[in-house]
Amino acid sequence: xxxxxxxxxxxxxxxxxxxxxxxxxxxxxxxxxxxxxxxxxxxxxxxxxxxxxxxxxxxxxxxxxxxxxxxxxxxxxxxxxxxxxxxxxxxxxxxxxxxxxxxxxxxxxxxxxxxxxxxxxxxxxxxxxxxxxxxxxxxxxxxxxxxxxxxxxxxxxxxxxxxxxxxxxxxxxxxxxxxxxxxxxxxxxxxxxxxxxxxxxxxxxxxxxxxxxxxxxxxxxxxxxxxxxxxxxxxxxxxxxxxxxxxxxxxxxxxxxxxxxxxxxxxxxxxxxxxxxxxxxxxxxxxxxxxxxxxxxxxxxxxxxxxxxxxxxxxxxxxxxxxxxxxxxxxxxxxxxxxxxxxxxxxxxxxxxxxxxxxxxxxxxxxxxxxxxxxxxxxxxxxxxxxxxxxxxxxxxxxxx
Numbered sequence: 001x002x003x004x005x006x007x008x009x010x011x012x013x014x015x016x017x018x019x020x021x022x023x024x025x026x027x028x029x030x031x032x033x034x035x036x037x038x039x040x041x042x043x044x045x046x047x048x049x050x051x052x053x054x055x056x057x058x059x060x061x062x063x064x065x066x067x068x069x070x071x072x073x074x075x076x077x078x079x080x081x082x083x084x085x086x087x088x089x090x091x092x093x094x095x096x097x098x099x100x101x102x103x104x105x106x107x108x109x110x111x112x113x114x115x116x117x118x119x120x121x122x123x124x125x126x127x128x129x130x131x132x133x134x135x136x137x138x139x140x141x142x143x144x145x146x147x148x149x150x151x152x153x154x155x156x157x158x159x160x161x162x163x164x165x166x167x168x169x170x171x172x173x174x175x176x177x178x179x180x181x182x183x184x185x186x187x188x189x190x191x192x193x194x195x196x197x198x199x200x201x202x203x204x205x206x207x208x209x210x211x212x213x214x215x216x217x218x219x220x221x222x223x224x225x226x227x228x229x230x231x232x233x234x235x236x237x238x239x240x241x242x243x244x245x246x247x248x249x250x251x252x253x254x255x256x257x258x259x260x261x262x263x264x265x266x267x268x269x270x271x272x273x274x275x276x277x278x279x280x281x282x283x284x285x286x287x288x289x290x291x292x293x294x295x296x297x298x299x300x301x302x303x304x305x306x307x308x309x310x311x312x313x314x315x316x317x318x319x320x321x322x323x324x325x326x327x328x329x330x331x332x333x334x335x336x337x338x339x340x341x342x343x344x345x346x347x348x349x350x351x352x353x354x355x356x357x358x359x360x361x362x363x364x365x366x367x368x369x370x371x372x373x374x375x376x377x378x379x380x381x382x383x384x385x386x387x388x389x390x391x392x393x394x395x396x397x398x399x400x401x
Contacts, residue, residue: 005032006356010187012036012095013086014070015110017044019143019169020203021099021127022066023176028095028183029069030349030358036093036374037070038086040077041395043367058340059364065346067364068336073375074368074395081393083109088378090119094190095183099127102137112198121196123186127179131202141203146171150207151224155214155234159226175206229286237278238285242315248298249315252289252305254278259308264292338363339399371396 007028012035014025022037022044029035037044044063051062073089075082090096096115098105105111105126112124126132129141139145144165147153153163182199190196208215217235218224224234232241239252239260257278261269266288272278278285293301298314305312316324322333322345334348341363349358371394372385380388388394 004356005358006353007031007033007184007187008356010034010095011093012097012183013038013089013093014097016097016099016127018046018099019066019172020175020179021097022046023173024125024127024179024183025070025097026066026068027176027180027349028097030360031184032356032358033095035070036089036370037067037072037365038077038089039072039074039367041074041368041392043074047367056341058366059338064338064341064344064364068346068360069362070365071362071370071374072365072368073371074397075371076393077108077110079393081388081391085375085378085380085388085394086110087115087118088380089374090115090122092378093119093122094187095123095125097125097127097179097183099141101140102128102132116196119196121190121194123183123190123196124198125179125183125186126198126200127175128200128202130204132200136204143169143171143203146203146207149204150211152207152211152214154226155224156230156232157226158230159228161226161230171203171207174210175201175203178206227286228283229290231282231286237275238282239278239289241286243290243293245293245298245301246296250293250298250301251313251315252293253311253313255305255310255312257285259310260289263304263308263310264289266292334360336360336363340366366397366399368395368397369399 010033012025012028012033014022014035014037016022016025025035025037046066047060047063049060049062051060054061056064075085077083077086096110098110100108112126115122115124128137129146130136130139147165147170148163150171153165157164179199179201182201186197186199214235222235226234230241231238237254240254241252243250243252254274257269257272257274261267261272268288269285272281302312302314314320321327327333332348332350333345335343335345338344344363351358375385375394385394389396
């Protein structure tokens, strides 16, 4: 039984797919909302993907990671009976979440206007790649394509080298956070006024806004220019980047040049002005740091630099992350038991509440695992449910099958 949490008592109908939408729904579920994942009778396509070659017993790792704290209702939305189920469900809901391509919600009868007519105070969150109108509206909103379009890939690395994408699905993740934020803000507005509304979030606007400082600097006249050395950010003074050491790598972040010169034994750094020379001589500074840092181990440099107040750190792989003492102290990685997949280890929820803590009440559901349960809650009788199962309007999967 779910403990009392901030969004306990709110119901979210999650018709989203892939990553950004399901992640937003999961965050609302972590906050306590009753999130009902509406998916096809064959299951959302993400269930069948073998990300990194991994397949679970009945649920793969990628789907498992994005759909905890949800119940699954499997419906054929192309059938009239299926649409009627969603309409009855919407009458009991507070938030509707979808990330269909523009036009699909209209064709399915799930547009904002269609749902508002049945539930005037519904908070309708619509997520898209580029916006619901405009020249790019029909393009696929895929993370890497948005990273490439964002301009950010040409703010890092060396001039002439291939742009390097982020090491995670960055645009999807930030879009999920924005959609969750929009849903909660609209719920707050509804509490104050009684009004529902449509909330639109698109990946392009989100990744542009994420670069608030960079684009503002560019618009104020700063040049976006990569240097000859692989500097980590075109607008940050040197040294700023990743350097090879004797045994691994070290991150170094805009230190005081006199202090760094003393630690490295580099006389050319001693009289440099931090906010002037370090922009003009980025390449020379980077090259000098690279030469010095390769002669000691990462731990040796960390000890020397931290003792002098220089901002630096090791470069981790995932094994280092999950074993890190601060990550462990924070409880950033959580464990829970899934009835078909066994012990699951996964990142938890990053916000702490003193009175209404987040929790994992259930792992990701099987396809239609909660179909009968949800339909009974919104007034369907046993005979009706059996008939719809027989007709293929709905689907249900039990833990025992």
